[in-house]
Amino acid sequence: MKFYNSVGPNPRVVKMFMAEKCITIPEIMIDLRGGENRRAPYNVDVNPAGQTPALELDDGSVLTEVTAICEYLEERFPEIPLIGTTAEERATTRMWVRRIDLKICEPLTNGFRFSEGLSLFESRMRVLPEAAAGLKAIARDGIRWLDPLIDERNFIAGGRITLADVMLFVFLDFGAGVGQPIDPGCIHVHRWYEAMKSRPSSREA
Incomplete structure (x- = not known):
């Protein structure tokens, strides 16, 4: 491969x-x-x-x-499963991946593409600069929505790290570097983010 x-x-x-x-x-x-x-x-x-x-x-x-x-x-490579080993685990992971992608990752990314990243993307795709602020607000809303849902969790989908954690961490880390930091009031997301940032995989990727 x-x-x-x-x-x-x-x-x-x-x-x-x-x-x-x-x-x-x-x-x-x-x-x-x-x-x-x-x-x-x-x-x-x-x-x-x-x-x-x-x-x-x-x-x-x-x-x-x-x-x-x-x-x-x-x-x-089923060892160290990050999606799941049962139908229930796989469905739960896919549910959370879909939620965070639609509510956070996509609007966060397009908010960047249509503003700070405009000079790079305007010749490559249709861009909507007038939508940038709203898309960033949607991403912030998604993070605030998630925050209370993980107040007693170490990982997004429950007691195990999954693709949902990896995806959300990478996009929040990207957002922090392009003017879209996590709201300080989202204390549970901050706790989760710092734990993910301490994982060796975050430095290897």
Whole structure:
């Protein structure tokens, strides 16, 4: 297999997921800032959507999209499960991944793309600068919604680390670096974030 990596939170989710599972896959770095992902051969041979990350399988086929790649790796390398070993665990993880993606990760990322990241993205995708402030507010609302739900939890989905924790940590860490810090009033999210930041996988990814 080959892992097509780059800067940015999406590839980092997969990298941290692999680190938690003690998986090592050869990497090819793609120059995202230079637009390598938006031109041939990458957007022809690897991902026609021109996005990273991507995982080339042993048969030459390619998987894209963070959750699809992580689900595949979970099935190929079931040790140290990060999605689940039972139908109930897997469903719970997927439920939380979906919630945090829609409520926090997507609006946070687009809030950045449409404001601080505008100069990088305006030539590559449709951008809505007028929506940036609202999207950032939606992400903040999502974090506030989550905060009381994890007041007695060490991890988002309960008593075990999952893809939901990895995804949320990476995007909140990204947000903190681009002008979207966690609301100081969200004490449970702060506690959880600091615990995740102390994990070796956060430094390896």
